[in-house]
Amino acid sequence: MSLLLDIQFEELPPDKSVDTKTFLDNVSKLPLFFDCLGSKVFTVIKSDINGNITKIKAVYHKDPAKYVTLQDILEAEREAYEAEWPKVGATLALMWLKRGLRFIQVLLQSLADGERDENNPNLIRVNITKAYEQALKRYHGWVVQKVFSAALLAAPYRSNFLKSLSKGEEVKEEDCLANVRHFLVNYTMVIDAIYEMYTNLNAELNYTV
Amino acid sequence: MSLLLDIQFEELPPDKSVDTKTFLDNVSKLPLFFDCLGSKVFTVIKSDINGNITKIKAVYHKDPAKYVTLQDILEAEREAYEAEWPKVGATLALMWLKRGLRFIQVLLQSLADGERDENNPNLIRVNITKAYEQALKRYHGWVVQKVFSAALLAAPYRSNFLKSLSKGEEVKEEDCLANVRHFLVNYTMVIDAIYEMYTNLNAELNYTV
Ligand SMILES: CCCCCCCCCCCCC/C=C/[C@@H](O)[C@H](CO[C@@H]1O[C@H](COS(=O)(=O)O)[C@H](O)[C@H](OS(=O)(=O)O)[C@H]1O)NC(=O)CCCCCCCCCCC
Ligand SMILES: CCCCCCCCCCCCC/C=C/[C@@H](O)[C@H](CO[C@@H]1O[C@H](COS(=O)(=O)O)[C@H](O)[C@H](OS(=O)(=O)O)[C@H]1O)NC(=O)CCCCCCCCCCC
Numbered sequence: 329m330s331l332l333l334d335i336q337f338e339e340l341p342p343d344k345s346v347d348t349k350t351f352l353d354n355v356s357k358l359p360l361f362f363d364c365l366g367s368k369v370f371t372v373i374k375s376d377i378n379g380n381i382t383k384i385k386a387v388y389h390k391d392p393a394k395y396v397t398l399q400d401i402l403e404a405e406r407e408a409y410e411a412e413w414p415k416v417g418a419t420l421a422l423m424w425l426k427r428g429l430r431f432i433q434v435l436l437q438s439l440a441d442g443e444r445d446e447n448n449p450n451l452i453r454v455n456i457t458k459a460y461e462q463a464l465k466r467y468h469g470w471v472v473q474k475v476f477s478a479a480l481l482a483a484p485y486r487s488n489f490l491k492s493l494s495k496g497e498e499v500k501e502e503d504c505l506a507n508v509r510h511f512l513v514n515y516t517m518v519i520d521a522i523y524e525m526y527t528n529l530n531a532e533l534n535y536t537v
Numbered sequence: 538m539s540l541l542l543d544i545q546f547e548e549l550p551p552d553k554s555v556d557t558k559t560f561l562d563n564v565s566k567l568p569l570f571f572d573c574l575g576s577k578v579f580t581v582i583k584s585d586i587n588g589n590i591t592k593i594k595a596v597y598h599k600d601p602a603k604y605v606t607l608q609d610i611l612e613a614e615r616e617a618y619e620a621e622w623p624k625v626g627a628t629l630a631l632m633w634l635k636r637g638l639r640f641i642q643v644l645l646q647s648l649a650d651g652e653r654d655e656n657n658p659n660l661i662r663v664n665i666t667k668a669y670e671q672a673l674k675r676y677h678g679w680v681v682q683k684v685f686s687a688a689l690l691a692a693p694y695r696s697n698f699l700k701s702l703s704k705g706e707e708v709k710e711e712d713c714l715a716n717v718r719h720f721l722v723n724y725t726m727v728i729d730a731i732y733e734m735y736t737n738l739n740a741e742l743n744y745t746v
Binding site: 367368369372375376470471472474475477478479481482537 | 576681684687690
């Protein structure tokens with residue numbers, strides 16, 4: 329079974345609200361994605377993302393009936409934290425989490441689209457770099473950017489990465505990419521909706537770490 | 538008050554056994570050390586070390602009377618885990634933790650000894666690099682070594698680092714270094730004893746991450 333087929337993001341309703349419980353159930357399986365990269369180096373990223381998810385879950389479980397959608401959480405925190413908001417609580421955790429999710433999305437999309445370095449067709453550095461530039465680079469200071477460049481050297485071969493996305497099964501590359509494309513449909517929609525919500529609520533921040 | 542003065546490692550008894558409770562109380566304050574480095578980049582290291590401490594604490598609290606000394610833990614785990622040991626449990630956590638502790642020790646010792654790059658007297662890169670080479674480098678593959686080189690660029694100035702060790706107080710550099718020297722006496726003895734214990738019990742591993 330493919331890792332991605334275990335994760336079923338649902339189609340969004342017309343108002344594009346994201347159901348908190350479904351979202352949390354689904355993203356909880358995503359950190360496994362970073363194991364597919366193969367190197368221990370990426371454990372660090374996995375913990376960071378797990379930390380975000382834990383933080384949002386903690387808020388949700390305090391009052392599931394109040395926090396049915398992600399927007400409910402942001403609005404409640406905006407009221408509770410006043411001037412501190414949005415650099416606080418689950419709002420901050422989701423702000424960062426969505427960037428990690430976007431990173432994964434752009435990387436998978438780029439692979440699904442067949443983008444590759446013709447001189448090194450079995451490397452995925454071009455795909456990872458594209459995802460990094462679109463999702464994260466602007467939020468990273470120059471030291472973290474340098475750390476990224478170093479970590480990039482630990483990226484797996486394309487074939488190994490696709491194999492581990494399929495949980496080690498010997499599926500054909502085309503079948504694996506078909507799974508990826510299927511996964512991306514609702515996944516992308518959910519991420520887009522979260523980004524839109526941050527823009528609409530004026531909750532997005534641009535500081536670097 | 539200096540960060541280091543809050544942490545009072547005790548002199549060891551003649552058999553050099555390390556009291557688990559005292560050790561855990563003391564090292565729990567040490568991750569703050571990584572905040573003194575100033576950059577968010579080091580949060581990652583802080584979490585890694587905090588993870589080690591949490592793991593050892595969890596074992597200790599299961600049966601404080603049984604695990605009076607650190608050696609009690611290692612011996613109990615050696616029996617419980619058989620072939621898996623020592624790459625397991627609190628034995629593994631302490632194996633890595635001691636390397637982080639050694640890193641801190643060598644760095645502080647090098648500063649206390651006045652070692653510096655004469656061309657850049659306000660940088661501590663030479664001291665950090667020395668500590669890294671003695672404590673950690675051999676356990677890191679080439680990618681993590683590259684990440685280290687990148688992270689080194691985020692190291693603080695010597696003056697700022699000493700100031701934050703003194704919790705921001707305007708103490709004279711010489712007073713701060715006197716505190717460091719005082720701290721290092723028992724601290725070094727405890728770390729040496731832990732290393733010796735790993736050698737004696739044949740619990741040390743040399744794999745890289
Ligand atoms: C021995 C050698 C050691 C050297 C040390 C090297 C250290 C390297 C550091 C590398 C950085 C690793 C990636 C982590 C980056 C994080 O700093 C950022 C910002 O994280 C957020 O910061 C926030 C700080 O907020 S502030 O208080 O407002 O400042 C929060 O803490 C927030 O958590 S929260 O849930 O509590 O809200 C937290 O996620 N995280 C990211 O950039 C996300 C990374 C996602 C995945 C990246 C995928 C890259 C894959 C690369 C492949 C080559
Ligand atoms: C967006 C850009 C993102 C790019 C991603 C960059 C990622 C960078 C990664 C940098 C690495 C950060 C430092 C952490 C290194 C750890 O991997 C190692 C090994 O850690 C151990 O691994 C073990 C794995 O064991 S195994 O199963 O047997 O393989 C255990 O998990 C163990 O935990 S335990 O308590 O559960 O037992 C754990 O500590 N830790 C260290 O090297 C310690 C670092 C100490 C401090 C270093 C100070 C350096 C300061 C640098 C200043 C410039």
